[in-house]
Amino acid sequence: MAVVGATASGKTGLSLDLAERLGGEIVNTDAMQVYRGMDIGTAKLPVAERRGIPHHLLDTLTVRDPATVAEFQAWARAEIAEIRGRGRTPVLVGGSALYTRAILDRFEFPGTDDAVRQHLEDELARVGPAVLHERLRAVDPEAADRILVENGRRIVRALEVVEITGRPFTASLPTMEYADPATVQIGVDIDRPTLDERIARRVDAMFEAGFVDEVARLLDEGLAEGRTAGRAIGYREVAAYLAGEITLDEARERTVNATRRFSRRQDSWFRKDPRVVWIRYDDPDLVEKTLSAVRATLTS
Template sequence: MTVPPIVALVGPTAAGKTALSLDLAERLGGEIVNTDAMQIYRGMDIGTAKLPPAERRGIPHHLLDLLDVTEPATVAEFQGWARAKIAELRARGATPVLVGGSALYTRAIVDRFDFPGTDQEVRARLEAELAEVGSAVLHRRLAELDPVSAERIEVENGRRVVRALEVIEITGMPFSARLPEQVYADPRTVQVGISIDRDLLESRIAQRVDEMFEAGFVDEVRRLLDVGLADGRTAGRAIGYQQVMAHLAGELTLDEARERTVIATRRFARRQLAWWRNDPRITWVRHDDPDRVEHALAAIGVVE
């Protein structure tokens, strides 16, 4: 039996990755492997744009709804879960189609990437400092020590800021120097990217956020707060969820929470693109190209 390729679909939030992933999985006899850091959490559905089961076209989806919102998750753990699932799918002849908004997670899965160790004492000290002064202060320090990492890590993502500072302290090297090499762990890997004009992307992001709020996003966050979302070291920092929690705490109006979610999502999309723009291995297809599926299949090596 020929071992199927690994197909990784990349591109910014709201560009249309989900629809293309379903099209490719159908044509390839594949199954979807989630690479979104927040879709692994049960109950985080509206705010992560998690595809409802009824809209999955009967295609199996993996690495969704694995954890409660109180449970932390790391890129290293996710790498292990994803690589094990990919190996399982390929062993039975199914093509894994990776899709999700977390660029680091995708790169950690498909590229050669060994995680540096951790130092509990250093980590504890930095986490205590994070709780005392906030992520913005630590992010400014990171920008001085490692501008490349600071550009790629959101100011609000205190957990990743702490991790970057920890690695810098214990290795004496920039965190960015430890990021994945542009060398596939398995040479039978293909990346397909969806390109979209920036103005249209920003408009689609605003529309998506409006639809989230209209679909009951605030109620979703309220339910998750009842089961510990605010204490979740990973889930509690998700874009949109932070802003709605601030609204429910009386710190923001609903309109302010919505607008800040749009701004944060646009900023996140720009960081996503920064990960991919310098990767020559990606074959880009236009989001509105009627032949985008055929172009993607050609890049994968499938000619019909």
């Protein structure tokens, strides 16, 4: 099963409750929590707060290591198979929508072409992501709507797939067919004003907990050179502050705004999946209703 929804909606707490009730283990589906040292900025749950529940796909890479959706799919599916082999229940949790879909659904990734990829990456470095994003919009408007303008890596991948296959990038995205028919997705439903306030509080807490020092340390470890980790929200804003390009207050405000934009995209992506069972974040029977949805899926 998977717990999905926007950043700061309450997914982590629900996943722990479910793992306790179901005899489960947690599988992280957040693209940035796989990186060692990226703790405060990704709201990674400290070991002491994991209730003794095994967690997987946390702290497996250095910030210099790249990671693709295809690789993450393979890692997660291997972890899921091992958890089931122990007679336990895998509980996926994270806000990286494409990663979650790639793990849960039938999805074969299109190949790559090193020459095409290198050409596009060179162009990205030369003209910036906004120019390539406009090119993507011309050939695949739906993909452009789904990919943030500043996410140069995903823009390059989308254009690469278009050039290699001659089809829109969106044509290669997962179909809504679970690899395991017994899968259930629980969406944590939260209203926008409450979520926006939670995000602001979370960012304030991050900075108070030493986020700037965390980013400074990771920059020394190669964060800026990391093709995946280097684009994480908050980290790039604090890096700009440390480089003297913006003030600390501006870094904080940009982090809040970028997180809010990202949360809207998360919500939009998950809302398009009719299989998600949405339950209010503040429902007093949240856990019981979730377990009822799981039982209904297993007996249908």
